Amino acid sequence: MQVSLRELNRIGAETLVLNETVELEGLEREVRQLVRFEPLRVQVAISRNDHRFHVQGELETTATVVCSKCLTRFDVPLHTEWEEWLTEHPAYAEETEEREVQLIESDPVDLTPYIREAMLFTLPFIPVCREDCKGLCPKCGVNRNEVTCTCDTERIDPRLAALQDWFNQHHEKD
Incomplete structure (x- = not known):
């Protein structure tokens, strides 16, 4: 998504609104759990404030x-x-506490890096298909949302294994 400096300087007190569909190449290779995404529908409103563009x-x-x-x-x-x-x-x-003003070094101005950054921050960091996802069985690997396995996946802290043995021995005597 690009906009020319000439167009930006022409807006004066008005707001320039752009609506475009943007495709970001290669993001799937950078984000491990991203398979694909639809083209982005992007709306941008640019207004002038002194010598700065918001x-x-x-x-x-x-x-x-x-x-x-x-x-x-x-x-x-x-x-x-x-x-x-x-x-x-x-x-x-x-750069102040409130905002950072970036220097435009090329014409036309390419807004794609800003769109890309916003997209990366929007992706879920650890995607989970649903809140109650049971995950994969650590022993047999089946999806526990689809199949109930009978694997014993109870893990005992090795530091407490001796205590577990003691309980098992005393439980067997009763």
Whole structure:
């Protein structure tokens, strides 16, 4: 998604609104649990404030991800809003507690890196297909959401194994 400096300088007190579909290449190779995602529907509103441009963006898409517990694929709708401040004058490029103003170094201005960053922050860090996902059996590997296995998966802390043996011996005597 690109916008020209000439167009940005022409807006004056108005707001420039752009609506586009954006495709981000290669994100699936960077994010392990991301399988694919639909093209992003992006809306950007750019307004001028002195020598700074305030970019307010919104993106929407649907991503297919892999559940971290059971390894099944599922779709998750993604929506986020983001903002950036840009300037073409080095004297106005600054970083304060409230905001960071990025210096525009090329014309046209490519908004794709900002869209990409917003998309990465929107993806679930540890995707789970549902709140009560039972995951995979650590012994036989079946998806416990689909099949009930009879594996004994109870783990005993090795530091307490002697205590477990003591309980087993005394329980057998009773």
